[in-house]
Amino acid sequence: MNLKALMEKREELQCVMDALVSAADTEERAMTEEETEKFDKAEKEIRAIDETISRADRVRKLEKPEQHAEENTEAAEERAFANYVLGRASELRAGEQNMTMSNNGAIIPTSIANRIIKAVKDRCPILAGATIYNVKGTLKVPVWGKANTTHDIAVGYQTEFTAITADSGKFTSIDLGGYLAGALVLIGRSVENNSAFNVTNFIINQMAEEIAVWIEGQLLTGTGSDAAQGALNTTTTMAAAAATAVTADELISLQAMVKQAYQRNACWTMHPDTFTALRKLKDGNNRYLLQDDITGEFPYRLLGKPVYVSDNMPTMAAGSKAILYGDYSGISVNFRENISVEVLRENYATQHALGVISWFEFDAKVTDNQKLAVLTMKAS
Template sequence: MSNDEQGKFDDLEKKIAGIDATIKAKEKVRSMYPEKKTEQQEQKTGELSVEERAFVDYLRGNATEERAENLTFTDNGAVIPNSIMNKIIEKVVDICPVYQMSDRYNVGGNISIPYYDEETSSITMAYADEFTELTSSSGSFKSIDLSGFLAGALTLVSKKLMNNSNFNVLQKVIEYMGKAIAKFVEHECLIGTADKADGMKGVKQVITAGAANAITADELIDVQEEVPDTYQGECIWIMNKDTRKAIRKLKDADGNYLLNRDVSAKWGYTLLGKDVYCSANMEKMEAGKDAIIYGDMSGLAVKVTEEASIEVLREKYATMHAVGVVAWMEIDTKVADVQKIAKLKMKAS
């Protein structure tokens, strides 16, 4: 470097060192004077701790009379406060990206989501002359109705494990229930169930593969192009692991693989520039099956009631030396914005 360049470099290095020193000083001051919680935050934390202790004590069978007051007892067991269920729902959001990215409604009862329908008619604009009547055109508003279908998940916790003081009962219950509910919720988001949640059944942008058990690069491009550019920013691919394995072998005209390993991708792979998520709930490449979903998952509306509850059944599974934990919730799913999502359907046999 020239003398001038060396001087500029030294100045920049001094500024960086100064910034680093300032950051360290602020962190030290922050550690010396921790931020105080508001009275409301402290009260909420205190209530949560009481409820969590009551939950763990009841699971272990040593709940005191005072802590038992935090539980609601029924003929079958105890209903645990919503704070525990909320932690389980948070776990579901963490491990279920489809649900995480969807348009979520955490309310009870039936709801109607309005959307603008341009399929039959739409608002248009055109040049016009003075004193000439404009020809009007307009779209129409429709709505998607979400109700609530009751679903439950049961997990058994070993009493032997719970009696081990090193076993984090609360964390394990949240983990077990979170995984069970996430698997169910993801299935209802992607596949749905007849006469219950629709899932992706409402997707209208459909590309049909030319074969019943194989996919081509051109078909993948066609699926991606179904979604307008304005919605491409948050799009992802969703498929079964076996489908991903088949796509990994596809190459473009120059011999480059379409699906690439990418350490910066959310799930380790990208396809045509978008992240690839594998779900065991997705159907495989079989005749007539929906093998791939592509799009912005905010186009899917999911309603999970905030009145979800969790019950502890201590007596029912006593002969198994276990405690049952049951989570109840209401759920419904439907495609709300058909422009945001497309899918690849395999050719019928």
């Protein structure tokens, strides 16, 4: 039994009943025979759905009380949230259905906020592949390296009863703090009159899309020393021979710059224009380098690895970092404040809209330069 589908159907029927009553009230008249018939039919279906859900809940509680109690809580949070957004509930008591009231609205329940976070990762492969932390304050990520150009841990054959010469490398650290970021989506209040509109899914998808595109840009290119620094800041780089073109040999060399140990999860990332240019490259046997891949997540493979296309990557231009290759886990991300979302009902009343605003605090830096390599176009 699909309880979620039943609840969505119930919401649609409730919207139909509300619209019928509202129409009669606005025109200061009694409901027509046709409207009454529709109203009674919707009410009958709602009662049938309620009875079905009630029976299902009783059975499910007998099977696994704790699990189904959690599922019921999530369903209750989603219903309460949808009713609040659609104006069916003018206010909510603080803490009811895990919804916290603020001066201007309600903070989205944790269960719905978590769905937004998951959707962000689904839309943003680099975030899904990055090394993610949730640490308050400043996170120090240890990085191992040589003590200097000659000192490192040395392994070799030894002779019994002969002391081993001690040598060492050193640990340095990369600091991950937190920079405040936010996104705002406006939703027209006309959705209240649309019985087929799933407001919860709309908000989740819209917020996730806005956040994912922005975070992807930060994790790829970054903003600078005063904010997150993206994967293109890796120190493993090579220069192209031309300012606006790439050769097959350069791609082979770039791929080889990432050590074999990190090749398993490596992929290519580039701008759509760069992808189009590479799509025309051929090898010595007149075969295209980019091969179709209908079996994997990505539709194309280059030198055996998937290709990810992003508008956030620079195009092939003089001095630009046009192609990224490697394992995304080489960049570390610290979400010092998890994504929180709040509904603003009053701020945009004059626009016949409500706002859904998201806040989060994060930082990102490359913490393993061996996993990521960048091709930089020749300077003009």
